[in-house]
Amino acid sequence: MTEKHPIPGDPEHIVKSSADLADGDQMQDQLTDDHLQRAAFLAKSLSDGNRLRILLLVGDGRKSVSAIVEKLELSQPLVSHHLRELKRSLLVKVEREGPFIYYELADARILGVVRTLSKVATDLLSVRTTF
Amino acid sequence: MTEKHPIPGDPEHIVKSSADLADGDQMQDQLTDDHLQRAAFLAKSLSDGNRLRILLLVGDGRKSVSAIVEKLELSQPLVSHHLRELKRSLLVKVEREGPFIYYELADARILGVVRTLSKVATDLLSVRTTF
DNA sequence: AGTAGATATAAACATTCATTTATATGTTGA
DNA sequence: TCAACATATAAATGAATGTTTATATCTACT
Numbered sequence: 001m002t003e004k005h006p007i008p009g010d011p012e013h014i015v016k017s018s019a020d021l022a023d024g025d026q027m028q029d030q031l032t033d034d035h036l037q038r039a040a041f042l043a044k045s046l047s048d049g050n051r052l053r054i055l056l057l058v059g060d061g062r063k064s065v066s067a068i069v070e071k072l073e074l075s076q077p078l079v080s081h082h083l084r085e086l087k088r089s090l091l092v093k094v095e096r097e098g099p100f101i102y103y104e105l106a107d108a109r110i111l112g113v114v115r116t117l118s119k120v121a122t123d124l125l126s127v128r129t130t131f
Numbered sequence: 132m133t134e135k136h137p138i139p140g141d142p143e144h145i146v147k148s149s150a151d152l153a154d155g156d157q158m159q160d161q162l163t164d165d166h167l168q169r170a171a172f173l174a175k176s177l178s179d180g181n182r183l184r185i186l187l188l189v190g191d192g193r194k195s196v197s198a199i200v201e202k203l204e205l206s207q208p209l210v211s212h213h214l215r216e217l218k219r220s221l222l223v224k225v226e227r228e229g230p231f232i233y234y235e236l237a238d239a240r241i242l243g244v245v246r247t248l249s250k251v252a253t254d255l256l257s258v259r260t261t262f
Numbered sequence: 263a264g265t266a267g268a269t270a271t272a273a274a275c276a277t278t279c280a281t282t283t284a285t286a287t288g289t290t291g292a
Numbered sequence: 293t294c295a296a297c298a299t300a301t302a303a304a305t306g307a308a309t310g311t312t313t314a315t316a317t318c319t320a321c322t
Contacts, residue, residue: 031249036183038252039245044178048280052167052174065299078281080300085279090255099289099298107251113244114170118162120238121169124221179310196269209311211270216309230268230319264322271316278309286301292294 045089050074051082052114054103058092059111062104176220181205182213183245185234189223190242193235 046052053072057063065083069076083103086092091110095102105111177183184203188194196214200207214234217223222241226233236242 031187031246033180033184035249035253036187036245037180038256039248040178040180040183042248042252043174043183047171047175047178049164049168049171050280052171053164056162056167066297075282076299077283077301081280084300090258101299107255109247109251113247113251114167115162116240116244117170117173118166120240120244121173122166124238125169181310197267206312207269208271208313212310215270227319232269266321267319269316269318271314273314274312276309276311279307281306282304284301284303287299289298290296292296 042089042091045086045091046110046114046117048082050078051086054079054082054086055091055105055110055114058103059105059108062095062102064100064102066100068103173220173222176217176222177241177245177248179213181209182217185210185213185217186222186236186241186245189234190236190239193226193233195231195233197231199234 046055050072054068057068057071063071065076065079068074068083069079072079083092086103087094091106092103093106095104177186181203185199188199188202194202196207196210199205199214200210203210214223217234218225222237223234224237226235
């Protein structure tokens with residue numbers, strides 16, 4: 001076997017790096033490393049099944065902690081812990097009302113993201129299973 | 132202060148649980164716990180900034196490991212490790228060609244997810260900063 | 263066969279994270 | 293003030309994760 005294997009090229013046209021854009025510049029679809037870092041941070045919040053269940057729930061309308069606990073059958077401290085994480089990533093808004101504290105989804109686009117991820121995951125698995 | 136605080140209701144119409152659907156049933160937008168679990172698994176793969184950088188890169192066309200290493204300025208074992216994780220979650224496809232191994236994005240919808248996450252993160256931060 | 267290059271794997275480490283158990287804080291009504 | 297309820301916090305623990313350093317595997321050319 002005496003084949004030639006040329007070194008893969010370097011077409012330098014993927015994503016503009018932060019340094020290429022002056023401060024305040026606006027691009028429709030720039031994805032600097034900072035943007036990716038923030039996206040990764042949000043993704044980390046979405047990387048737990050229980051948190052996704054909570055997000056879906058509060059995405060349908062604000063819910064008290066106890067309502068979430070009962071609906072999802074999780075322990076109260078566990079739900080509180082996850083809500084804290086979701087608040088830290090700004091994915092939920094909080095509202096106190098008497099003794100109850102209501103949590104609500106902060107941005108509806110997250111539901112679309114979850115649905116897309118679910119579909120993609122299903123498709124990837126079906127392809128893999130079919131081959 | 133002598134207000135009344137009614138117990139929050141339980142409107143039972145959020146998401147159908149897996150048990151509510153016979154096996155093989157098809158719904159346009161069902162999100163069972165299994166689906167959420169798989170979505171969470173994908174999200175975990177997206178939860179690292181370096182992995183997102185790799186995904187964006189191979190989303191533009193297949194790339195060899197060394198090309199990724201040079202472009203992103205990461206160590207070779209680190210890139211290999213992340214590629215392994217991305218392969219495990221089926222987000223990339225692999226192709227050997229001589230001594231080179233090429234990785235390619237398996238599903239373009241992931242790019243949309245990343246872009247949406249980036250936008251949402253930016254918006255959430257701006258809202259929080261503005262208030 | 264041997265050498266060089268491309269990529270993967272292993273070991274080690276510090277950090278983060280999900281969960282449980284136990285306790286504290288805060289609010290309301292008696 | 294006290295009791296009951298809603299929620300948060302703390303401590304503890306085991307498991308997973310990102311990164312580095314070192315080494316192994318695989319392929320191609322001489």
